[in-house]
Amino acid sequence: MPENAVGSEGLLFLTDEQLRKGIEAMFFAYRGFTSDPDRILDSLGYGRAHHRAVHFINRAPGMTVSQLLSILGVTKQSLNRVLRTLFDDGLVEARVGRTDKRERRLYLTTKGAALERALSDAQRARMRAAYRAAGPEAVQGFRMVLEAMMDPELRRQYQGLREVEP
C-alpha cells in the first residue's frame, strides 16, 4: 500500500486522516465481528447479551454473578433477565458457593456448552480468516493496538480472567 505508507521514523503517521480511518475501521470491523454469532442467536431467539454471558461463563466456569456483572459492565437487573432465560432454557446452571453460600457459581450445561461452541466457532472462523489474510506480524500489531485502546480497568479484566474453584 504505497498511498498508505507509514513513515519509517513513526512520527508523521498520526494525521487526522489516519486516525479517522482507524475509527471507521473499528466501526465496520465490529459489525462484521458480531454478524455471524448474531445470525445464530437470532435464529434461537437470543441476543448479544446472551452471547456475552455464555462466553464469559465458559471462559471462567464457577464465576459468581457479581464477577460477571463487573466484566460485562451492566446492572444486575439487566444481567438477571438474561441469566433467567438461560437457566430456564437449561443452558446455564448455578451452584451455591461452597465457602460462601450466598454466592451462585455459574456453569454451562452440556447444552449451553454446545451453544457456546457454535457461537465461538463462527466467530473464530472469521477471526482466523482475518488473521490468515493479514499475516502474523499484523496480528501482533492488531492485538497491541486493541490492548492500548482499552480502559485500564477493562484491560485488567481482559488479562486477568482465570478459572475459579467452587
Place this chain on the structure above:
Amino acid sequence: MPENAVGSEGLLFLTDEQLRKGIEAMFFAYRGFTSDPDRILDSLGYGRAHHRAVHFINRAPGMTVSQLLSILGVTKQSLNRVLRTLFDDGLVEARVGRTDKRERRLYLTTKGAALERALSDAQRARMRAAYRAAGPEAVQGFRMVLEAMMDPELRRQYQGLREVEP
C-alpha cells in the same frame, strides 16, 4: 512479549487460545473505543445512533438519506427518529437535491460540526494514544486485520466514501 511469541513462519499462531484472545480484545477494546464519545453524548441527551449519523454526514457532506441508510445498516424508521432530533436541534440540515428533488442532501450546521469535532476529538485522542503506545508497524497490522474482518460489502463502504456534489 516473549510468552506471546508468534512463530516466525506464521503457521502455528492460530491456536484457539490466540483466537479467543483476539475475540475478547475486540470486545473490550470496542468498549473503550466508544466510552469517551458516549460520555459526551450522554450529557447532551444523545446516543450512539446520533454519533454515527453525525460522523458520516461530516464524512461525506451532501449524502442522501438512502446512502446514509445503507452505510449505517438500519431501517429508515430508525434513522428518521434520530435525524428528526438532529434537525430539530439544528445540528443537521437537509437541502433538496438539485437534479433529483426527491432527494434530501444532508449537511452539518455549524453547531453540528462543533459536536462532531468534540466527539471525534475525544475518539481520536484515544486512538492516537493507542497508536503511539503500539508503534507504527502495529498500526499497519491493526488496520489490516480489521479490514480483513469486515464483510465485503461493508469493506466497500469503508473504502469508497467520498464527498458528493449536491
Place this chain on the structure above:
DNA sequence: ATGGAGTGTCAACAAGGCTGACGTAGTTGG
C-alpha cells in the same frame, strides 16, 4: 447481633432496533 455483601425481584422507563402499511412528491419509461 448487627451491618454490610451477594443475590433475586418487582415496577417503570428509555433508547434504539425491527416490521408493516400508507401517503406524498417527484422521476422516468413507454
Place this chain on the structure above:
DNA sequence: CCAACTACGTCAGCCTTGTTGACACTCCAT
C-alpha cells in the same frame, strides 16, 4: 402524458437491552 417506480416521511406497534429505585432474603464478619 400517464403509469409505475423511487425517495422519503410517518404512524402504530413490537422487541431487546439498557437504566433507576425499592425491597427482601441469606449469610458472612466483626
